[in-house]
Amino acid sequence: MDGNGRWARARRLPVIAGHRKGAESVQECVRAAIRQGVRYLTLYAFSSENWRRSTKEVGDLTSLLRFYLRHKINELHAQGVRLRIIGEPERFEGPLREELRRAESLTLHNTTLTLTLALSYGGRAEIVQAARRLAEDAVAGRIAVDDINESTLHNALQTADMPDPDLVIRTSGESRLSNFLLWQSAYAELIFMDVLWPDFGEAEFLEALSRFAGRQRRFGGRPA
Structure with missing residues (x-):
């Protein structure tokens, strides 16, 4: 979700x-x-x-996140949305961590939509964390080294209980993944849009879905 700063500066x-x-x-x-x-x-x-952003901007972002968690979580809950967090939420201040914990607990059993927020998240760090966990299990004798494969690494990721993404959308004209779901996006369709995130709404979301629907996904195989 890129372009908030540019949107504001332009105005x-x-x-x-x-x-x-x-x-x-x-x-x-x-x-x-x-x-x-x-x-x-x-x-x-x-x-x-x-x-790495300024202390003020980080503080503004976390305060805004706390506000929406406190005032919008009941709306999400009523819509049947389950909220999940990946990344390193423990790096945030205590009040925000408590709001995140409360929101996850409240919406735990909802099934309409799983909304995952990647907070203090980095795809490389997630892979390293998973590899370290597998190495520790191997050293402790809980698994054999020969049992470490794509499946076991996938199961050690924070997203192990979620399907890999079919579609990754990047806004604001940038054409890179920027360390987002690197392992999980191996076969995702990528769509890059020039619109800044604050101007991204339902019309743009539907456009991305339409472009995705027009793609032929072969996963390395030949077309049918």
Whole structure:
């Protein structure tokens, strides 16, 4: 979800205004996903690299996230949305961690849509964490080295109980994954859109789904 800062600067507004408008886009896309029958939606909300931003911007982002968790979680719950967190949420301050824990607990049994927020997340770090866990299991004798394969590594990832993404959308004209779901996106369709995230709404979401529907997915095989 890229382009909040550029959206705000183009309007001579503080960056937080772009993040607020971007949060509204999240709500619109969640509603659109439910209407379209999408079962899993994962949002790259805060990367591990975002900690390099100014203290003020990080504080604004985390305060905004706390606000929406506190005031919008009941709406998500009523829509049947399950909220999940991947990444390193333990790096955030205590009040935000508590809001995240409460939101996950409240929505645990919802089944309409699984909304996953990637917070303080990095795809490389997730793979390293999974590899370290497997190495520790091998050293402890819980698994044999020969048993380490794509399947066991997949099961050691934070997304082990979720399907791999079919589609990855990147906004704001950038054409890279930026360390997002690197393992999981091996066969995902990639769509890059010029629109800044605060201007991304249901129409843009449906356009991406339409472009995805027109793709022929062969997974390395020949066309039927």
